Amino acid sequence: MTDITIPNVGESVSEVTIAQWMVAAGDTVKKDDPIVEIETDKASQELVAPEDGVISEILIAEGETVNVGTLIATMGAGSGTAPAPKAATPADAPTNAPAESAAPAESSESSIDIDIPNVGESVSEVTVASWMKQVGDTVEKDEPLVELETDKAAQELVAPSSGVLTEILVAEGDIATIGQTIARMSVGATGAASVVSAAPAPVKTADAGDASDDAHPMPAAAKIIRENDLDVGKIVGTGKDGRILKADALQALESGAAKKSAPVAAAPKPVSTAPAAPSAPREVGEREERVRMSRLRQTIARRLKDAQNTAxxxxxxxxxxxxxxxxxxxxxxxxxxxxxxxxxxxxxxxxxxxxxxxxxxxxxxxxxxxxxxxxxxxxxxxxxxxxxxxxxxxxxxxxxxxxxxxxxxxxxxxxxxxxxxxxxxxxxxxxxxxxxxxxxxxxxxxxxxxxxxxxxxxxxxxxxxxxxxxxxxxxxxxxxxxxxxxxxxxxxxxxxxxxxxxxxxxxxxxxxxxxxx
CATH class of the missing domain: 3.30.559.10 (Chloramphenicol acetyltransferase-like domain)
Incomplete structure (x- = not known):
């Protein structure tokens, strides 16, 4: 019997919220299969199966908050009652692409995945800063493919072998999780003939259920919103695909920016909403340029402001x-x-x-x-x-x-x-x-x-x-x-x-x- 416990997910983080179980009791799982998504004040991340086996028991329900080190599930050896019917993960999403992007039979045997490596303790996701190669480009072993950016620094991911880049699954500026497949390449192939997918643009790897909902709150955030009667539409989400994290809900609660407007019979004058964050970006003038903040710059800004607010x-x-x-x-x-x-x-x-x-x-x-x-x-x-x-x-x-x-x-x-x-x-x-x-x-x-x-x-x-x-x-x-x-x-x-x-x-x-x- 193997215990599944909440690991140390970062300095000063003592508790997490169970956001979503991707398996049920009795499901068969393979080593490194995602089994549960957990959420902290800062971000969300997936826990994976430590070995092959069967989920014996789930001890903590979705939406509950537990401390680091808490036992949340157990798993045993053997075969389960059914194959693991877990929800699709960001890494799996690209494999559900239309049939026309399927690779020729001879290239599938030599195709390898380019996955996000473990880039440091407590780092669960990275931003794809820039692709240095495009679909169809020939690459040599150890040649830089893509620049990744974390909260702290930027680093290059190199080609594991010589070949041709056949698919790009995550676009520049999108967020990918540790272990997620962001591209595929064909080993030993040359030229654009081996390109698997002729898609003109990279596919965004958001969860299907969240891609169209920019204001989707995570369970811990939803609880805060519900208990304090906040307007979810006024809360800016900083999680993956714009999801609202617990920290976002707490910040909105403290600032009062997301309070629902009380029904007033007669308002003598409009109420100023200047302190609230704008619901949509303002229009950029002809002599202005809008540039997305890097994750490093966002982290610098947040940490410096937190230091002023806390100390x-x-x-x-x-x-x-x-x-x-x-x-x-x-x-x-x-x-x-x-x-x-x-x-x-x-x-x-x-x-x-x-x-x-x-x-x-x-x-x-x-x-x-x-x-x-x-x-x-x-x-x-x-x-x-x-x-x-x-x-x-x-x-x-x-x-x-x-x-x-x-x-x-x-x-x-x-x-x-x-x-x-x-x-x-x-x-x-x-x-x-x-x-x-x-x-x-x-x-x-x-x-x-x-x-x-x-x-x-x-x-x-x-x-x-x-x-x-x-x-x-x-x-x-x-x-x-x-x-x-x-x-x-x-x-x-x-x-x-x-x-x-x-x-x-x-x-x-x-x-x-x-x-x-």
């Missing part, structure tokens, strides 16, 4: 005299480059200074989890990197164990992967504190926004020569403004100021780093 965010400022570090870099830059094969930059000093300050003020290296505080006894520093597609924050692991050379090399590798769109989910998860260098763009002063669930972020700024008083004399020094944004729920003002002062002291007197002071 009691406050920023404290200081400034550092960069004379000592600049002199140190100038003195040893050639020797450093020869030994470590990397240039000595400012970021390695900042990382070292931050780690030193985090050790003294551990609350800045902690996070809030419900009513608990989780203190981190390690120092994984997130480094904000600007790319053409948006801001990404890869993580430098165990920064406290790295030398200046190791830090510079690690940052160089992460920066190159960010520019090339090669960052993985593992590269960007688990950071304990963030450093953002707006100075490279000329920023003189800013208030950085927290990177949840972290409790602190340090903003570096441009170095500018300014008159300062040293030993009662006015001198010109290269100065940098420092900004620490922190979550006041966990970090007190005294701790925040102490942290920033320690960073300042380490930068102005680098010998403190060597002496661990």
């Amino acid at each position: 009691a965010m406050l920023t404290t400022f200081n400034e550092a005299d960069m004379s000592e570090i600049m002199a140190l870099r100038s003195k040893y830059k050639e020797v450093f480059l020869k030994k470590h094969d990397v240039k000595l930059g400012f970021m390695s000093f900042f990382v070292k200074a931050v780690v030193q300050a985090l050790k003294e003020v551990p609350s800045v290296n902690a996070e809030i989890d419900g009513t608990d505080i989780i203190y981190k006894n390690f120092y994984d520093i997130s480094i904000a990197v600007g790319t053409p597609k948006g801001l990404v924050v890869p993580v430098l692991r165990d920064a406290d164990t790295l030398s200046l050379g190791g830090i510079e090399k690690g940052i160089g590798v992460l920066g190159a992967k960010a520019r090339d769109g090669q960052l993985s989910m593992d590269d960007m998860s688990g950071g304990t504190f963030t450093i953002s260098n707006g100075g490279v763009y000329g920023s003189l002063m800013s208030s950085p926004i927290l990177n949840p669930p972290q409790s602190g972020i340090l903003g570096m700024h441009t170095i500018q020569k300014r008159p300062v008083v040293v030993n009662d004399a006015i001198v010109i020094r290269p100065m940098m403004y420092l900004a620490l944004s922190y979550d006041h729920r966990i970090v007190d003002g005294k701790e925040a100021v102490t942290f920033l002062v320690r960073v300042k002291e380490c930068l102005e007197d680098p010998e403190r780093l060597l002496l661990d002071l």
